[in-house]
Amino acid sequence: MDNGFVRISTACPITKVADIDFNIKNIKKCIDMAVESNSKFIVLPELCITSYTCGDLFNQNRLLQKCEISLKSLCDFSQDKDILIAVGAPMYHNYCLYNCAYIIFKGQILGIVPKSYLPNYTEFYEKRWFTEGVGLVNKTVDLSFEKNIPFGTNLIFSCGKLKFGIEVCEDLWVTIPPSSYLSLLGANILGNLSASNELVSKSDYRRDLIKNQSARCMCAYAYASSGVFESSTDLVFSGHLLISENGGILKENSRFQRENQVITTIVDVAKLNAERLKNVSFRDSIKLCPYEAKTIEFEFSSYNLKNFDRYLDKHPFVPSNEKERDERCKEIFNIQTSALAKRLTHTNINKAVVGISGGLDSTLALLVTVKTFDMLKIPRKNIITVTMPGFGTTDRTYNNAVDLCKNLDTELREINIVDACLQHFKDINHPVEKHDVTYENVQARERTQILMDIANKEGGLLIGTGDLSELALGWCTYNGDHMSMYSVNCSVPKTLVRYLVNYVAQKEVSEKVSHILIDILETPVSPELLPKDKDGNISQKTEDIVGPYELHDFFLYYFIKQGASKEKILFLAEMAFEDIYDKDTISKWLDKFMKRFFTQQFKRSALPDGPKVGTISLSPRGDWRMPSDASYKSFI
Template identity: 60%
Template sequence: MIKYGFVRVGAAVPEVKVADTEFNTRKIIEIMDKAIENDVYLTVFPELCITGYTCGDLFQQPLLLDMALKSLKKIADKSSGCKNVFIVGLPLMINQQLYNCAAVVQNGKVRGIVPKQYLPNYNEFYEKRWFSEGRNLSDDYVNIFGHDVPCGNNLIFQDELTGELSFGVEICEDLWMPVPPSSFQAKNGAVILCNLSASNEVIGKNEYRRMLVKSQSGRCIAAYVYTSSGVGESTTDLVFGGQALIAENGTILIESRRFARESQLIMQDVDVKRLYYERANISSFSEPDPTVAGRRVVLEPVSFELKELLRKIDKHPFIPADSAECNERCSEIFSIQTAGLAKRLTHTGLKKMVVGISGGLDSTLALLVACQTADMLNLPRKNIIAVTMPGFGTTGRTYENAVNLMKSMDVDLREIDIKAACLQHFHDIGHDPDVYDVTYENVQARERTQILMDIANREGGLVVGTGDLSELALGWSTYNGDHMSMYAVNCGVPKTLVKYLVTWYSENIATGKTVSILKSIADTPISPELMPPNENGEIEQKTEDIIGPYELHDFFLYYMIRHRADPGKILYLARIAFKDQYDEKTIKKWLKVFYRRFFSQQFKRSCIPDGPKVGTVSLSPRGDWRMPSDASAALWLSELEDE
């Protein structure tokens, strides 16, 4: 078994001497030792690595072929006593025909042989001079070292006990085809796809290889391990750079240094459990392709518990670490929000928008979206009715930020103090205004929503909702209060990303005084401001003191929904991501809060207003997330107790 679904894979680029099988075997075995030492379950070597790819007509020499087979025996013997898997390339005679093959080796045995299906025979390549195409091979088995070994391009290698630990193999040109063999292997259950390659270097080819590997891993919802021959190959006409790549579901995790003269082994931990269950959620992926049935090769079970993960676990998975990518992401999200709101306005025929402005991040983002939408539709900014509604908890800073923002955006600014109306309501329902309980808070939230709705009716406008994805997950909203609107532009944006969007707007779109106002808003503590300020007039009710840090909750949400991770795995990953910030006790405390709130607050999500999905995580009851409102969190909380 493998803990939490992570398995370490490696892509090797050994030093090579053309046609020197003894030298090449020594270098392969050196890398095998390193892989075993580092708990690498699966190590992929380049195409024809035992002989070298550039042997030319030497492939027609029986001596070279015999020595290659003897080298395979040495490699198999070296693997005795360990469950690590190694995939090496060699020329192999099968029924009087020579094939370019990959041999899968584990614990002293050759477990399978995969011949190259498509042979390049154009430009600098002329493999058909020596090899036969694997797709024409009819034999299901080949005798190697006295044993019948499964042979073919439809083999799926499967760990005996771990269903998600399975892989398929293709060779170089196979990946460049319109429908690579790995596509069928993935459809038939291979979660890790391996490619043994010998791809020479010409200008721009390395980027094209990266694109192919990245794309195929994403299309197949798989990990893809690619490695290619290094600089030791013949340079008579070509140069080989030794490019190696490990990708997972459309993302390159690690790559080698090209043109290195020494052997290389790149390693990375891939999340096969995530990939396995990601596929289960995609109905179009679920059925094997009947045209190419997979053949199972059962491998000896492995049990690796990685002491430390090699892969980086980002604290903020909703936010790209690269600044250029983050800017691009913010621009795209903002465009999705504005396009959604514009469509709703044109569909309804309404010309006005109503937004409640608190001086906080969420309402600020909603106002920015509304202004951009008005500009897009050639509507005057005064058609945006921005209402600030001071209450018992409103502080001077947020009030000033709200008013200054509305002025700087040139919208229809309105101020309605809700304190008198709330006091009257307390009197009507018999509530003591000195009791600061949930009634005290929710009366204010519902009063504000009522005002916005009624203004929208009176003016012929549409109430733009401000609540974000994180608040939906935690139920941090008042039912039929800020929970409700006519179109919720922020419903797909998590709290950690809201701040980045506001900052991005201030740096890329805003001008004049708006820039400094937005920066002040971004630096203000998150609060619903429903409780009175402290004696210094500062925010007393800080949301993150009550329900926990949003960066933790967004992390939990991402891995629960996007990766379908169990509580134990989320805790494990959070410990790694936040090791310098929160101790395990703190993380576990807030993770329990997350689960309790997520399950108990589904009733609010079951009736939320329309709003645009902007990322891979959405909690819309009409789209991505359908959950009964009375589901129990007991299983999830119980697992945390066992951790």
């Protein structure tokens, strides 16, 4: 697999009820379409070789004999096809008829999976013809052209890290689907051969069911249902095709089509395996399996994806849909304000202190504090906002800070730190003209000291402003802006901070405050610790030094969320940002990210309390526990 990716397909062929020759012809066309796109797995509908709606014709020997002949034809057809095929057909065995999925690869039937649960209610009456396969494990069957074929519900088809499991239609609808057990036995790609008729709103339920199962099993789930050419005597089928991965829909067709339909997409098996590795509950559930897997090994000739057409979001922390993004922002604000409210009520404190720079992070922290105080019905004047101009403070950030605090009706204090820093330089014998890390950190620690002391003096809570991206890079001064009494932004990445501030500007404040927030959003990110340029503008731009935050947030997401290697992250970033950054630029900043992430862990080991708002947190008390002296050498 290329970086853990594999392409899979689901298909719905044109069929005629009981016309096996016609059906096989179209099944082969669908397989060829999948092969053309370099797919490695195709799932076709339930009983598609005969058609699902044959009724009492399933009891006719001629139909069953013709079906077996057609399976031999399909095996011959697959000889030179590097694709695993799951196709539906009946199977006669020991005077019983089973509704089965036949798994075919390069001329051979690797295994046959019977349908475990047969619907026999409302419009379904499968038990009239078929025998349920639940509990059938470790069996073998013979066909006229192949002997000792593995038969049962516990089959896992294994090719390296790709583990395929199969269930049939109703199996997914039961309390404990066979796919749940198959996933615990190792299957990370599950196929469902289905014949699900259409009723009002049934497609929504079906879609949610598949999404939820893929999330619960931490798998890719490929679903194929019978199409419109099934009998419409009493029911209509739509040919619904879906491919889901870990709770999200990757690909879905438009239903009720009247031609051969194949959908294909790339699934990230490495991501799924990483999710399972982290999830202790998943591992603990394995002991609940009532049987062991029967593993059938096979080998693909190649894993060439042909072209990488999987959608990659440049900003994985930020929903691309505007409505969803607004809902996410509202949810995050509720989490942040609820967390701060709990801390204030627990400590019986009704004052807060926030250092305001005119930058994004302190702005977000202030907005959260204001909303929390409003919720608790505490006067905004109890929020002490402090702006502390220094050597690099520009008029733009200063004015924005002052105007924001005044318009939000907080108590504003201004304390210039220049004299105090000059005295400190003198005390430690540091040349004022030497603009090194000491020069910068003196200012950050002086500001934190002022804020801490004001909080003590006023009996208030010092609210931290640093965000998740800065913590990942260690872009904070240890025991300076690194420290606070409660940190409301600690698990909000920089790319999301922007949208949160913009959300407030658009939805929750007056027009005047909105204008200030928009200007803050348009101001370059900077700690403003180096002197201004000759025109009085910011001379120290963070992203010129550490790299673009949109890249670092992308790196952070895949490194923490998926445990991805540098090679995979680089590949993904190249795909996602191909229209913005070249490979050398991405590689340079990725190396910078890895080095800083490892060497700055000691700062994360001493984080103040703060709420987790998303799937990634670097709190040493929660998600991320890492030794401060770990080496980055193996990771770059």
